[in-house]
Amino acid sequence: DAGITQSPRHKVTETGTPVTLRCHQTENHRYMYWYRQDPGHGLRLIHYSYGVKDTDKGEVSDGYSVSRSKTEDFLLTLESATSSQTSVYFCATGTGNYGYTFGSGTRLTVV
Amino acid sequence: QKEVEQDPGPLSVPEGAIVSLNCTYSNSAFQYFMWYRQYSRKGPELLMYTYSSGNKEDGRFTAQVDKSSKYISLFIRDSQPSDSATYLCAMGVNNAGNMLTFGGGTRLMVKP
Numbered sequence: 202d203a204g205i206t207q208s209p210r211h212k213v214t215e216t217g218t219p220v221t222l223r224c225h226q227t228e229n230h231r232y233m234y235w236y237r238q239d240p241g242h243g244l245r246l247i248h249y250s251y252g253v254k255d256t257d258k259g260e261v262s263d264g265y266s267v268s269r270s271k272t273e274d275f276l277l278t279l280e281s282a283t284s285s286q287t288s289v290y291f292c293a294t295g296t297g298n299y300g301y302t303f304g305s306g307t308r309l310t311v312v
Numbered sequence: 313q314k315e316v317e318q319d320p321g322p323l324s325v326p327e328g329a330i331v332s333l334n335c336t337y338s339n340s341a342f343q344y345f346m347w348y349r350q351y352s353r354k355g356p357e358l359l360m361y362t363y364s365s366g367n368k369e370d371g372r373f374t375a376q377v378d379k380s381s382k383y384i385s386l387f388i389r390d391s392q393p394s395d396s397a398t399y400l401c402a403m404g405v406n407n408a409g410n411m412l413t414f415g416g417g418t419r420l421m422v423k424p
Contacts, residue, residue, distance in 0.1 A: 234411070241320075243416035244356075244400070291355055297404025297412045298344050303355035 204228040205304040207292050213310045220279040222307050224292030226272075232296055233275040235259075235267060237288040238306075244291070250275055282311045315339055318401055318415030327424050331388040335401035335415045338382065342403040342413075345377050347386045350398045350417065359399075360386060391422045 206225045214220050224233065235247040236259075246259030248267040256267050264286060266278045279286055287310050295301035318335045325331055333347075343364055348356035360375040362368045362384075368375045374387040384403075388395055401415040 241416075244414045246411070249411065295412075297410040298406055300344070300346050300358050300361055300402070300404075301356075301412055303348075303357070305355050306353075308353075 205292060205294060205302060207290075207304040207307050209307060210305065211308045213312060214282050216283060216311055217281050220282050220309065222277045222279075222290055222292075222309070224275045224277070224304060226275075226292075226294050228294060228302075229272060230294035231272075232294060233269065234293045234301070235265075235275065235277045236291045236293065237261065237286075238291060239288050247277065247290075279309075282309075284311050287311045313338065314416075315413050316401060316403060316415040318418055320416055320418060322419040322421055324421045324423060325391055327391060327393060327422055329391050329422070331386075331391050331395070331420060331422075333386040333388075333399050333401075333418050333420070335384050335403075336382055337384070337403055337413075339403070339405075339413070340379075340382065341405045343406050344404040345375070345384050346402040346404075346412070347373075347375060348400040348402060348414075350400060352397075356400055388420075391420075393422050393424050396420060396422050 234249040236244045245261045250256045250269040290307045292304040293301040316337045345362045347360040349359045350356040365379045372389045376385045398417040400417040402412040
């Protein structure tokens, strides 16, 4: 995963606070994705981006927003964190015909 | 019904066994088939990639695609404890703008 860096790797936050997760890629990929992974639910797409300032919602986008002001950075913001957003968050780059490369994940706990 | 179905397991086998992991799907437009391996507390990593039908072999791993049955398989020969991980299948269509569709993953445990 040398081309994708997620930060922070771990975070504990309080309910109601805003949280921003960062994904940084060095491969100049056009497409970037944010997933959450929970036991029993697998990977679920939150938001994705198909270019700078071009983003769209995934299947579980409520409570999340994203921004992409540069090709290399894709930010995921939890506007007001809730306990149901406790999860592991993965960033990925790639396309459906060549496959994705995933970051190492951010483990978020909302207390 | 999910577009891609995968038994969550866990699947427990003794070291040296042949492992068979499977996924079924409903979308006949899928043409790209992949298997990802995910170790605990790590991100998924691409393990096998297959285009259309047929088999692909890489060391101890063989990926099979049967488009007529909408069924894909990953075989692991001479399984090792280091193969213990969650295996996710993923599928895509022939359009760069389309995303991968993932199965829920099968947890495999290979016991020494």
